[in-house]
Amino acid sequence: MPTWQLRLLRGRPGSSPRLETYPVELPAEAYLIDAVEKIWAEQDRSLLFRHACHHASCGACGVRVNGRERLMCITPLREFSPDRPIRVEPLRHFPWLGDLLVDVSPMMRRMAEVGFAIIRRDELTADRPLPEGIEQGTRFEDCIECGLCLSACPVMAADEDYLGPATLAAIERMRSEPRDRDAARLLALADDPHGAWRCHSAMECTAVCPSNVDPASAIGRLRRWLIAEKLRRWFGGGR
Amino acid sequence: MSYHVIVIGAGSTGAATAHDLALRGFRVTVVERGEVASGTSGRNHCLLHSGGRYAMRDPESARECIEENMILRRIMPEALELNDGLFVALDEQDLSFKERFLAACEECGIPAREIPVKQALALEPHLNPNILAAVQVPDGVFEPFRFCLSFLATAKHNGATILTYTEVVDFVFQGRTVAGVRVRDRRTGEERVIGGDIVVNAAGPWSGKIAAMAGVDVPVVPTAGVMISVGRRWNRMVINRLNMPGDGDIIVPQRRTAIIGTTSWRVEDPDFIPIPEDHVRLLLDRAERFIPGYTRGGIRGVFAVARPLVGRRGVAADGRELSRTFECFDHAVDGVEGFVTITGGKMTTARAMAEKAVDVVCAKLGLEIPCRTREVPLLSYRAFF
Ligand SMILES: Cc1cc2nc3c(=O)[nH]c(=O)nc-3n(C[C@H](O)[C@H](O)[C@H](O)COP(=O)(O)OP(=O)(O)OC[C@H]3O[C@@H](n4cnc5c(N)ncnc54)[C@H](O)[C@@H]3O)c2cc1C
Ligand code: SF4
Ligand code: FES
Numbered sequence: 001m002p003t004w005q006l007r008l009l010r011g012r013p014g015s016s017p018r019l020e021t022y023p024v025e026l027p028a029e030a031y032l033i034d035a036v037e038k039i040w041a042e043q044d045r046s047l048l049f050r051h052a053c054h055h056a057s058c059g060a061c062g063v064r065v066n067g068r069e070r071l072m073c074i075t076p077l078r079e080f081s082p083d084r085p086i087r088v089e090p091l092r093h094f095p096w097l098g099d100l101l102v103d104v105s106p107m108m109r110r111m112a113e114v115g116f117a118i119i120r121r122d123e124l125t126a127d128r129p130l131p132e133g134i135e136q137g138t139r140f141e142d143c144i145e146c147g148l149c150l151s152a153c154p155v156m157a158a159d160e161d162y163l164g165p166a167t168l169a170a171i172e173r174m175r176s177e178p179r180d181r182d183a184a185r186l187l188a189l190a191d192d193p194h195g196a197w198r199c200h201s202a203m204e205c206t207a208v209c210p211s212n213v214d215p216a217s218a219i220g221r222l223r224r225w226l227i228a229e230k231l232r233r234w235f236g237g238g239r
Numbered sequence: 240m241s242y243h244v245i246v247i248g249a250g251s252t253g254a255a256t257a258h259d260l261a262l263r264g265f266r267v268t269v270v271e272r273g274e275v276a277s278g279t280s281g282r283n284h285c286l287l288h289s290g291g292r293y294a295m296r297d298p299e300s301a302r303e304c305i306e307e308n309m310i311l312r313r314i315m316p317e318a319l320e321l322n323d324g325l326f327v328a329l330d331e332q333d334l335s336f337k338e339r340f341l342a343a344c345e346e347c348g349i350p351a352r353e354i355p356v357k358q359a360l361a362l363e364p365h366l367n368p369n370i371l372a373a374v375q376v377p378d379g380v381f382e383p384f385r386f387c388l389s390f391l392a393t394a395k396h397n398g399a400t401i402l403t404y405t406e407v408v409d410f411v412f413q414g415r416t417v418a419g420v421r422v423r424d425r426r427t428g429e430e431r432v433i434g435g436d437i438v439v440n441a442a443g444p445w446s447g448k449i450a451a452m453a454g455v456d457v458p459v460v461p462t463a464g465v466m467i468s469v470g471r472r473w474n475r476m477v478i479n480r481l482n483m484p485g486d487g488d489i490i491v492p493q494r495r496t497a498i499i500g501t502t503s504w505r506v507e508d509p510d511f512i513p514i515p516e517d518h519v520r521l522l523l524d525r526a527e528r529f530i531p532g533y534t535r536g537g538i539r540g541v542f543a544v545a546r547p548l549v550g551r552r553g554v555a556a557d558g559r560e561l562s563r564t565f566e567c568f569d570h571a572v573d574g575v576e577g578f579v580t581i582t583g584g585k586m587t588t589a590r591a592m593a594e595k596a597v598d599v600v601c602a603k604l605g606l607e608i609p610c611r612t613r614e615v616p617l618l619s620y621r622a623f624f
Contacts, residue, residue, distance in 0.1 A: 041508075045425075048426065050277075053383060057285075108624035132352075236258075
């Protein structure tokens with residue numbers, strides 16, 4: 001069984017963090033989350049990290065792996081080579097709580113403010129007969145609120161108050177799928193110096209999103225909608 | 240009322256217990272050594288059971304499941320995908336169970352209805368076209384992390400304190416009565432004592448270890464299972480095999496994935512569970528029988544976690560024979576006052592487990608406060624943050 005070298009960022013707020021190396025024996029079929037959990041179980045019980053579902057659904061296990069935002073639970077060890085260390089660091093642009101752990105509440109509060117419901121219509125069922133007594137198929141939204149896009153976004157680095165790709169994508173989802181929504185409120189949220197206009201299309205969010213949300217394109221659509229709404233108002237298109 | 244109850248564990252059981260306690264007016268502190276749902280609850284198969292799976296062999300569990308399923312639909316709209324489930328017969332042997340299955344479901348109060356194979360295939364075009372029968376039941380799918388967060392958010396709103404990354408390392412006694420717990424804050428490394436009138440052990444497969452810290456024995460058997468998530472959502476409804484519960488006989492769809500599970504074997508230490516390669520092969524093999532080409536979208540994740548099964552009677556080596564119902568232990572019978580364990584059960588029955596545990600807590604304190612968790616809707620999971 002191969003032995004992997006994990007270099008984990010360790011430390012607590014108030015002291016300067018350092019990278020420490022941990023050898024972990026695991027088959028190549030295992031995932032990065034298994035390696036980190038094994039270090040916690042067998043080598044250092046003080047290691048702080050987040051995880052729950054282990055199948056890219058809860059959004060808890062986001063980190064930076066060799067500088068790139070990833071979910072540990074779907075990052076297979078076979079991508080790496082046992083003789084090259086795998087560097088694991090916490091997400092950026094969130095308050096750091098220690099080791100690999102960050103505080104995601106600023107993002108969650110923004111999603112709550114937008115009022116993004118995580119249940120959507122299931123597009124798989126659009127053209128299929130539904131079982132008796134059921135009007136429509138539902139499923140969870142693609143966005144798992146993992147924060148990878150926020151960590152990767154260069155605008156987040158410059159503007160703490162930027163709404164961020166996940167939140168803007170959520171606004172766009174609510175706009176595109178009619179729900180019980182207050183369009184004026186959404187418009188106001190997005191049409192803000194810290195909203196959709198702040199994005200400068202670095203596309204990093206879409207590159208790292210593990211869940212096909214494609215926030216960059218969503219922000220593009222949102223801007224077009226904002227412009228159309230404005231034109232309509234200026235030229236008295238009425239509604 | 241100023242009684243203070245400490246709940247150990249923020250999995251589904253601890254989260255629901257904290258909510259019930261807070262609603263009944265207790266002061267509540269939850270201590271969880273990791274993230275919310277970082278134990279068994281976060282990593283399970285995500286099936287909101289209709290009870291169909293247990294109807295033939297374990298009617299008690301089946302009844303609990305359907306009752307709780309219907310309650311959760313009302314109180315937890317945000318963490319559930321509700322698209323029903325199908326029990327399908329893949330061969331003649333499966334088919335021979337059909338009448339018995341339908342009768343057992345009826346007996347347990349589970350709305351089950353046979354639908355024509357043609358209709359089942361129209362609903363689920365990726366299903367093996369050779370299925371011989373299909374029965375529709377009210378299965379659902381949950382988001383385990385957000386399931387737990389919804390209970391905790393509501394508990395917090397009602398005054399509960401939730402301490403994550405806080406590990407119980409010992410118990411504090413006054414004579415033979417538990418007076419609190421000693422905890423270590425994993426962020427600072429500091430230890431301190433939290434005093435409480437009652438301590439509820441909701442540590443899932445670790446509840447045996449926690450009980451041992453208090454010097455009592457809880458017969459919990461950590462029984463692991465493997466699950467495999469793939470890169471495509473093949474099915475809209477939960478697909479179950481119409482047979483006695485066995486390995487690899489359920490495919491749960493969630494978001495854009497489908498998850499095949501599970502297997503079952505006893506483990507000593509649930510902290511880290513190495514995944515047996517033959518279990519992975521078996522699951523993929525079984526999945527292929529339901530949905531030919533199951534791995535065509537790639538394998539996304541493979542994971543394992545341990546059930547906290549309660550071993551009362553003779554225990555089969557694989558744990559499948561153990562009832563999936565739950566148990567609440569008042570350790571006064573073991574000579575330790577102020578200490579209760581709630582374990583076994585399922586995620587689906589977390590609310591009922593909590594009701595039972597809090598009833599026991601109330602009885603111990605001589606209180607009569609009715610449970611209200613059946614009616615009170617939960618807050619959004621985001622309210623936790
Ligand atoms: C493979 C598998 C598949 C399953 N699928 C389903 C399903 O589809 N549907 C369903 O309804 N049920 C399912 N279950 C059952 C369900 O997952 C469990 O019954 C349920 O999650 C148990 O929750 P719990 O809160 O009791 O335990 P846990 O979730 O394990 O919670 C216990 C908590 O205690 C914490 N803890 C441990 N030690 C300490 C300590 N010293 N100090 C502080 N905290 C501590 C742990 O970190 C953990 O978070 C499945 C189980 C398995 C194993
Ligand atoms: S948009 Fe993608 S990367 Fe951003 S939080 Fe949602 S799932 Fe994660
Ligand atoms: S553990 Fe849930 S997304 Fe990785």
